[in-house]
Amino acid sequence: MSDLVTSVSEQKRPQLHKLIDQLPAEELELVERLLARLEMDRLWKEVREGFSQDWASGQYEHLDEVISEVRRDLQQHVA
Secondary structure: OHHHHHHHHHHHHHHHHHHHHHOOHHHHHHHHHHHHHHHHHHHHHHHHHHHHHHHHOOOOOOHHHHHHHHHHHHHHHHO
16 A cells, blocks of 8 residues: 555656746745745654654653753853
8 A cells, every 4th residue: 555655646746846846936935935844844753753762761761860960060160
């Protein structure tokens, strides 16, 4: 089934490129912002999944201690 979805998606690419090529310049900025937002959302989802996996594996067990230690060090450097 995913091969079918991939095939259909690949068939849409040339059509989307053609539509973008035909857009007036003022609408291209909107398309660019939309694509940037989609990319940002996709990347944020990947980052969240990574943090969730790290959290579940116990990699942040001592996070509160580390933050407290860093804050103490920073306060000593400022004082």
